[in-house]
Amino acid sequence: MSIVNRFARIIALVLILLGNGAPPVVAQGTPPAQAPPTSAAQDEYVPIDQLPENEKLPAAPFLIAAYAVAWGAILIYLLMLWRRLGRVEADLRDARRSAAGR
Amino acid sequence: MLTRSVPAMLMAALAMFAVAPYFIAQAPYESTMGLVQKIFYFHVPAAIMMFLATFTCGIASVAYLVRGKAGSDRLAEAAAELTVLFGIIVLISGPLWARKAWGVWWQWDARLTSTLVLWLLFSAYLLLRRFGGPGTEKLAAGVALFGMANVPFIYWSVNVWRTMHPKTTVVPSLVPEMRFPFYWCMVAFLLLFMALIKTRVRLAEQQDSLDLLLAEAEG
Numbered sequence: 645m646s647i648v649n650r651f652a653r654i655i656a657l658v659l660i661l662l663g664n665g666a667p668p669v670v671a672q673g674t675p676p677a678q679a680p681p682t683s684a685a686q687d688e689y690v691p692i693d694q695l696p697e698n699e700k701l702p703a704a705p706f707l708i709a710a711y712a713v714a715w716g717a718i719l720i721y722l723l724m725l726w727r728r729l730g731r732v733e734a735d736l737r738d739a740r741r742s743a744a745g746r
Numbered sequence: 747m748l749t750r751s752v753p754a755m756l757m758a759a760l761a762m763f764a765v766a767p768y769f770i771a772q773a774p775y776e777s778t779m780g781l782v783q784k785i786f787y788f789h790v791p792a793a794i795m796m797f798l799a800t801f802t803c804g805i806a807s808v809a810y811l812v813r814g815k816a817g818s819d820r821l822a823e824a825a826a827e828l829t830v831l832f833g834i835i836v837l838i839s840g841p842l843w844a845r846k847a848w849g850v851w852w853q854w855d856a857r858l859t860s861t862l863v864l865w866l867l868f869s870a871y872l873l874l875r876r877f878g879g880p881g882t883e884k885l886a887a888g889v890a891l892f893g894m895a896n897v898p899f900i901y902w903s904v905n906v907w908r909t910m911h912p913k914t915t916v917v918p919s920l921v922p923e924m925r926f927p928f929y930w931c932m933v934a935f936l937l938l939f940m941a942l943i944k945t946r947v948r949l950a951e952q953q954d955s956l957d958l959l960l961a962e963a964e965g
Contacts, residue, residue, distance in 0.1 A: 710838070739959040
């Protein structure tokens with residue numbers, strides 16, 4: 645047996661062993677070859693308005709939530725800013741009064 | 747007391763925000779996304795304000811590092827807070843749109859990830875200012891420079907890398923019926939931005955005056 649043949653046999657053996665050693669990965673990584681084709685797969689594209697009701701995701705809650713978050717964040721920041729400014733200005737007035745009294 | 751321009755800008759902005767839903771509702775539906783596309787009218791102006799705040803903070807930080815004026819530092823701190831505020835709106839409204847449009851809340855693609863990094867950088871800036879103690883102004887200014895350098899990458903990321911996020915050509919290609927509510931919201935956000943930054947700078951000025959008075963009283 646030539647050295648090339650011997651090398652080819654070793655490679656083939658290693659490949660067979662690797663193949664037998666990793667069946668779960670292969671099974672997870674590839675879809676079943678003989679899976680029965682669904683109607684969606686045959687048609688390739690299902691317009692969103694033709695989907696069954698339980699598969700549709702309503703848009704309105706996402707839209708309302710996005711606008712509520714924007715409004716909420718702005719109003720909370722505005723209130724926090726107003727309160728901080730009011731507090732600092734009150735403290736400053738007190739400090740100026742006590743400095744003038746000394 | 748604040749100057750008269752701040753309450754005027756604030757009232758104008760809030761009035762425009764109150765009317766905005768009417769104009770947004772009148773705008774036509776985008777053909778593939780439908781109703782959820784209307785998040786765009788707040789999401790994009792908020793993102794633009796986030797970039798504007800970032801540049802304001804970055805440029806004010808450079809001015810502070812070069813000239814050392816306290817006014818520049820106050821402006822930088824105010825702008826950093828607004829970057830975080832508008833960033834929160836962008837980073838929450840975006841996933842709400844994505845969940846419907848893409849079917850997932852989040853994708854670790856270039857645009858989303860770099861925006862999150864920007865928000866984290868400016869949150870770090872604020873934490874540094876809050877808890878860093880005296881003398882951290884210059885260190886924070888350096889952080890702001892890194893944040894500003896991030897903006898061009900965020901903007902061009904959708905054109906350079908493969909990403910699910912819509913490209914920068916969306917706004918210029920808007921139909922006129924969509925353009926009006928978009929620019930209406932842009933002006934409202936801009937007025938709000940100016941009112942907030944002036945108020946926040948005023949707060950920092952008053953705080954500095956108070957600190958000075960207290961220091962004089964003690965020593």
